[in-house]
Amino acid sequence: AQSVTQLDSHVSVSEGTPVLLRCNYSSSYSPSLFWYVQHPNKGLQLLLKYTSAATLVKGINGFEAEFKKSETSFHLTKPSAHMSDAAEYFCVVSDGVGSSNTGKLIFGQGTTLQVKP
Amino acid sequence: NAGVTQTPKFQVLKTGQSMTLQCAQDMNHNSMYWYRQDPGMGLRLIYYSASEGTTDKGEVPNGYNVSRLNKREFSLRLESAAPSQTSVYFCASPGRSYNEQFFGPGTRLTVL
Numbered sequence: 346a347q348s349v350t351q352l353d354s355h356v357s358v359s360e361g362t363p364v365l366l367r368c369n370y371s372s373s374y375s376p377s378l379f380w381y382v383q384h385p386n387k388g389l390q391l392l393l394k395y396t397s398a399a400t401l402v403k404g405i406n407g408f409e410a411e412f413k414k415s416e417t418s419f420h421l422t423k424p425s426a427h428m429s430d431a432a433e434y435f436c437v438v439s440d441g442v443g444s445s446n447t448g449k450l451i452f453g454q455g456t457t458l459q460v461k462p
Numbered sequence: 463n464a465g466v467t468q469t470p471k472f473q474v475l476k477t478g479q480s481m482t483l484q485c486a487q488d489m490n491h492n493s494m495y496w497y498r499q500d501p502g503m504g505l506r507l508i509y510y511s512a513s514e515g516t517t518d519k520g521e522v523p524n525g526y527n528v529s530r531l532n533k534r535e536f537s538l539r540l541e542s543a544a545p546s547q548t549s550v551y552f553c554a555s556p557g558r559s560y561n562e563q564f565f566g567p568g569t570r571l572t573v574l
Contacts, residue, residue: 354502379562389505389552389565435504448493448512448556449520450563452504 347372349438351453359461364408364423366456368436371417377439378419379450380410384432392434395419406430431460465489468553468566475543475573483538483569485553493556494536495520495563496528498549505552511536543573 352367370378380392393404400412410421419436433455440449469484487494492513497505497520507520511530525547527539540547553566 388567391562394562448563449495449507449510450497450505450554452497452506454502454504 347376347438347440347451349378349436349451349453351434351436351456353456354454355457355459357459357461358426360428361425364421364426364430364458366421366434366436366458368419368421368453369417370419370436370438372438375414378410378412379437379439380404380408380419380421381435381437382432383435383455389435392421426458426460428460428462431458433457466553466555466564466566468551468569470569471567473569473571475540475571477544477573479543479573480539480541481543481571482540483551483553483571485536485538485566486534487536487553487555487564488534489555489557489564490533491555491557491564492533494530495554495556496526496536496538497552497554498522499552499568500549508538508551540571543571545573547571548573 348371350369378395381389382392383389392408393402395402395412403409408423435455436453437450466487495510496508499505506522508526509520509528511517514533517528529537551569554563556563
């Protein structure tokens with residue numbers, strides 16, 4: 346069964362410093378992986394997705410993530426944090442691949458990013 | 463083209479009351495999903511529907527029923543609400559390649 350673990354429940358950075366949100370996944374095949382962001386009292390917005398193309402994926406708002414199969418990781422990074430990045434971030438793995446893909450998503454527990462001025 | 467819409471946005475119920483959460487998508491997608499979001503647990507799948515007229519249980523189906531009467535709409539019903547069902551509920555629908563899910567704005571439900 347697929348699963349995803351976000352290694353930090355809370356990350357605090359200063360504005361202008363790098364952001365690293367860690368995610369490890371477990372899957373019996375090469376999965377599709379996603380990062381979603383949720384600002385307070387808002388819905389979910391897709392930041393980026395990995396679907397077996399380039400291992401370095403660029404997303405919106407300067408975020409990127411690198412798929413590392415050997416480490417079963419999909420960490421989210423940003424070179425310079427902005428105050429508007431403060432939100433909750435979810436690492437997500439899809440359930441199934443190809444013809445067995447059900448479209449169901451399995452979410453990590455979430456990481457709250459705090460950005461200090 | 464509104465994507466995925468949900469009603470209501472907020473609801474407060476008393477224990478034992480019933481209600482139905484409505485979800486509709488205008489993207490002509492086959493699949494639709496209901497998730498609940500609780501602090502520290504991410505989103506968990508309640509029920510899903512792979513196509514019109516079919517439904518299947520997800521990870522946390524107890525206390526819920528669903529109905530997929532047509533391709534566009536997928537409703538979630540709480541027959542007898544319990545405080546443990548206090549949560550934020552999201553409806554979602556993936557694109558054809560399942561490479562992205564489109565989420566509704568959510569329904570914040572409080573059961574007293």
